[in-house]
Amino acid sequence: MSEELPKDLTGNRISLAVLTVSDTRTKENDKSGNRILELARQNNMQIAEHTLCTDDIEAIRSILAGWLLRSEIDVIITTGGTGISSRDVTLEAVRPLFEKEIDGFGEVFRYLSFTEDIGTRAILSRAAAGTVNEKVIFALPGSTGAVTLAMRRIILPEIHHIRYELTKHLQ
Structure with missing residues (x-):
């Protein structure tokens, strides 16, 4: 996005935490996690955390639970573990945390993946989003x-509106 996005209601930039779920990646070869960070920085977002963990439900939940308690984190994005293989457990870790699921995110993501990227293989994606404690989590x-598509076409255009909806009662 070329124009600078507005700040949140407090006048601060939106703060982001990124969790890469993988048994094989490191920070050096984490192309997807690093792509999220790159696009977030280009769009005036603060980076609070970037962590990697294995495909393990308890490990994922432990990291997310800590982040959900941190007031300076507004948005959490996970990358990896959303497919259908036996090791893909990100959704099993994340969904029980959701207070409200944002069904439209997964629907629009799969539609865009189908039409703009991978065709019918999009049916294998379990990408999802939901809210917890006035924060939004994208899986x-x-x-x-997939990360580039989600960030450019859905998350970055809507993140300020989502953040507003989650915090407008605090005004």
Whole structure:
């Protein structure tokens, strides 16, 4: 996005935490996690955390639970573990935390993946989003293309509106 996005209601930039779920990646070769960070920085977002963990429900939940308690984190994005293989457990870790699921995110993501990226393979994606404690969590696939698509076409255009809706009662 070329124009600078507005700040949140407090006048601060939106703060983001990124969790890469993978048994094989490191920070150096985490293309998807690093792509999220790159796009977030280009759009005036603060980076609070970038962590990697294995495909393990308890490990994922432990990291997210800590982040959900941190007032300076507004948005959490996970990448990886949203497919259908036996090791893909991100949704099993994240969904029970949701207070409200944002069904439209997964629907629009799969539609865009189908029409703009991978065709019918989009049916294998379990990408999802939901809210917890006035924060939003996005669970994205692990591919760089999927992360770029989600960030550019859905998350970045809507994140300020989502943040507003989650915090407008605090005004």
